[in-house]
Amino acid sequence: MDRSGEKIRELAVRGATGAIVVAVVLGALYAGGRAWTLLVSVLSILSLSEFYGMVSRKFKVSKGVGFIAAILILFTASDGIHPISLVLTLCIASFVILFLEIARRELRGESYAIWNMGGTMAGILYIVIPWTFMILLRRLPSGGILLFTMFLCTWSCDVAAYLIGSRWGRIRLCENVSPKKTWEGFIGGLSASVLAGVSVAYILETQPMPFIYVGLICGIAGQIGDLAESVIKRETGVKDSGKLIPGHGGILDRFDSVLVSGLLVYVIFGVILR
Incomplete structure (x- = not known):
């Protein structure tokens, strides 16, 4: 009986929060413009934070560099994605991570350049870029x-x-x-x-x-x-x-x-x- 009641409560919570998520997404989608861009940006940054939280359990990632790059990409999406700006942002972020690992190696005798750059940039490519295209998709x-x-x-x-x-x-x-x-x-x-x-x-x-x-x-x-x-x-x-x-x-x-x-x-x- 207790298990049954717990299951019902779990389904009720899942249904209620799911309904709220649906309402927020559809409301922002209907409004479009800044409302949709803002929601997508928030969801993107929060998802990126969760991704970095998972990845950092295995190796170091430069979260700050990743967040700055993500914000720049999402910000430029307000005027449409410019391929050169996107490539430059990704390249500069990669080199900043490498420079940080050079300093880490010099000061501490250890570095995680490959893992750090891979994990940090993977979050941008896996999460931020797709969400950014959904901002552009709304404008069609x-x-x-x-x-x-x-x-x-x-x-x-x-x-x-x-x-x-x-x-x-x-x-x-x-x-x-x-x-x-x-x-x-x-x-x-x-x-x-x-x-x-x-x-x-x-x-x-x-x-x-x-x-x-x-x-x-x-x-x-x-x-x-x-x-x-x-x-x-x-x-x-x-x-x-x-x-x-x-x-x-x-x-x-x-x-x-x-x-x-x-x-x-x-x-x-x-x-x-x-």
Whole structure:
């Protein structure tokens, strides 16, 4: 009885915090402009902080350099990403880390140049750049609808994958990465994601193919993105990336799927089909 009550309370907390997250994201997405840029920037920096917290369990990372580089990249996104500025920011950050390791080696007789530069820059590439492209995606003529569809497909995928995997899951998907994930759950999540995309197209009475593309991206790449964070957590020995969202873990835990999905949606609709 106690376990049952505890499970109910856990689900209630998870549902309540999940609803708050959905409301905040959709509200900022609807408002667009500075509201969306601000939310994305906050989520990006918090996720980066969680990533550095995990990575620093294994080796040293220059968090300050990483945060400064992240802020510069997000700030420049307010006027659109300039490739030269982006490359310069990444290169300068890399050299600053190397200079710091030179000083560490000279003063302490030890250095972590390869690990420090790799871990610090990985956070920028894995988290900050994808979120930055989601700022740019919102500015496309149909960016608001595309982002709404992406989040709807992602959430539909997550829920369906969990429910179907828990009920009918038998064949393990990646047992050494995420033991509870199954192929049945993966297929169920993919199906729900595509269905969500088609539903948006039906409601808007428009061509379904762009929304099917989004559904496929979220259903396949989104679930792979979730596994990607699981690999990081396995290697760093943590269960959750953080504790900021009760019942869900950290910011990165909640938004890991949209990192790769947002990047791919922007590439397709902001670059290839533009």
